[in-house]
Amino acid sequence: MKRVLLIVSGGIAAFKALELIRLLRKSGYGVTCVTTENAEQFVTPLSLQALSENKVFGKLFSLTDESEMGHIQLSRSADLLVVVPATANILAKAAAGIADDLASTVLLATDKPVLMAPAMNVRMWLHAATQANMKTLVSRGVHVVGPDEGAMACNEFGPGRMAEPPAILAAIEALLHPPGVLSGRHVIVTSGPTHEPIDPVRYIANRSSGRQGHAIAAALAGLGARVTLVSGPVTVPDPADVTVVRVESAREMLDACQSALPADAAVFAAAVADWRVANASDGKIKKRPGVAAPTLELVPNPDILATIAAAGPHRPRVVVGFAAETDDLLANAQAKLVRKNADFIVANDVSPETGIMGGTENAVHLISASGVEEWPRLAKHEVAQRLALKIAEALH
Numbered sequence: 001m002k003r004v005l006l007i008v009s010g011g012i013a014a015f016k017a018l019e020l021i022r023l024l025r026k027s028g029y030g031v032t033c034v035t036t037e038n039a040e041q042f043v044t045p046l047s048l049q050a051l052s053e054n055k056v057f058g059k060l061f062s063l064t065d066e067s068e069m070g071h072i073q074l075s076r077s078a079d080l081l082v083v084v085p086a087t088a089n090i091l092a093k094a095a096a097g098i099a100d101d102l103a104s105t106v107l108l109a110t111d112k113p114v115l116m117a118p119a120m121n122v123r124m125w126l127h128a129a130t131q132a133n134m135k136t137l138v139s140r141g142v143h144v145v146g147p148d149e150g151a152m153a154c155n156e157f158g159p160g161r162m163a164e165p166p167a168i169l170a171a172i173e174a175l176l177h178p179p180g181v182l183s184g185r186h187v188i189v190t191s192g193p194t195h196e197p198i199d200p201v202r203y204i205a206n207r208s209s210g211r212q213g214h215a216i217a218a219a220l221a222g223l224g225a226r227v228t229l230v231s232g233p234v235t236v237p238d239p240a241d242v243t244v245v246r247v248e249s250a251r252e253m254l255d256a257c258q259s260a261l262p263a264d265a266a267v268f269a270a271a272v273a274d275w276r277v278a279n280a281s282d283g284k285i286k287k288r289p290g291v292a293a294p295t296l297e298l299v300p301n302p303d304i305l306a307t308i309a310a311a312g313p314h315r316p317r318v319v320v321g322f323a324a325e326t327d328d329l330l331a332n333a334q335a336k337l338v339r340k341n342a343d344f345i346v347a348n349d350v351s352p353e354t355g356i357m358g359g360t361e362n363a364v365h366l367i368s369a370s371g372v373e374e375w376p377r378l379a380k381h382e383v384a385q386r387l388a389l390k391i392a393e394a395l396h
């Protein structure tokens with residue numbers, strides 16, 4: 001899990017830090033907060049603690065803080081430092097190398113990337129001193145998001161309003177996961193249902209829309225991977241920058257996956273029909289008065305995931321399966337992890353009342369040999385993004 005050390009300083013915009021923490025947690029980041037003395041006038045440490053689910057650090061010379069986790073350790077245990085809001089004062093201190101409280105000391109002591117989200121009155125922002133400080137900080141490699149232009153709490157209009165939390169989150173993600181994190185990697189994704197013919201016009205199918213699999217393909221491509229998307233019949237549009245191989249049946253899907261090897265990772269999001277019709281007819285089956293309805297003889301389809309996960313030297317390094325269950329979700333999913341030789345199983349409850357199958361949201365558990373992660377209910381593209389980042393981490 002990537003960790004963000006959030007330095008909250010004393011400005012009206014400090015309340016937006018709460019929304020940012022919520023978004024960061026929802027996206028799977030660990031968050032630890034450090035507050036300046038003034039920050040506590042705008043946002044309570046208790047709220048920061050509740051949302052970050054972590055202790056909040058305020059005073060530089062607090063003995064317990066120093067013995068449990070000194071300022072050096074705070075920066076060491078983070079992947080990125082984010083200052084929200086970055087007031088004119090903290091920008092000035094950081095530019096001058098002043099270290100007179102925990103927040104400024106951490107900023108001076110860190111060797112991690114730093115992202116500042118400035119927020120202040122328009123005149124303070126445009127002041128030559130602030131602009132010179134910004135120049136100094138940027139020349140030292142500090143990253144900046146915002147400020148935005150707009151109406152401000154001080155009844156003025158202009159640049160100085162802090163960037164909105166989703167924009168800060170996007171800046172954080174870009175810093176923690178540079179766009180090319182999966183460049184040079186090939187990932188196979190299966191998606192959608194399969195159609196198993198009964199005759200040339202009829203088939204057995206299921207309710208899978210392909211939304212989750214297609215979103216995963218898009219998210220992987222967004223991180224720079226070369227993606228082969230093996231898709232059953234779906235109506236969702238093809239994602240950009242992805243090679244799409246269209247198939248109908250499970251056997252065609254397996255052939256397409258095998259032809260796409262070698263791959264660094266493979267994600268099996270398709271809802272593959274477990275059986276196909278052994279006595280499928282080459283011509284359309286006609287109903288005739290007095291003749292009994294046909295009996296369909298079903299035989300098992302190959303398990304695509306298990307076949308690829310057993311592909312010996314060609315086995316992708318990271319194999320991800322899905323487990324759609326209506327009962328005993330975790331136990332069934334854990335059994336699938338072992339039985340199919342997968343590295344991760346994304347388990348979801350597809351009971352009709354959840355509205356997940358065919359819907360736009362998903363609530364999943366991520367199961368691996370190291371345990372179970374419970375993810376909050378997220379849009380399918382958010383689940384995809386989070387899974388793509390997990391795969392990137394696993395491949396590193």
Ligand code: CTP
Binds near residue numbers: 302304322336
């Ligand atoms: N899968 C596959 N090929 C199959 C069946 C399933 O690749 N013939 C993959 C799915 O894409 C998914 C995982 O295996 O990643 C689990 O699929 P699921 O249908 O939930 O499980 P089954 O193995 O079919 O088990 P059960 O029917 O007992 O739930």
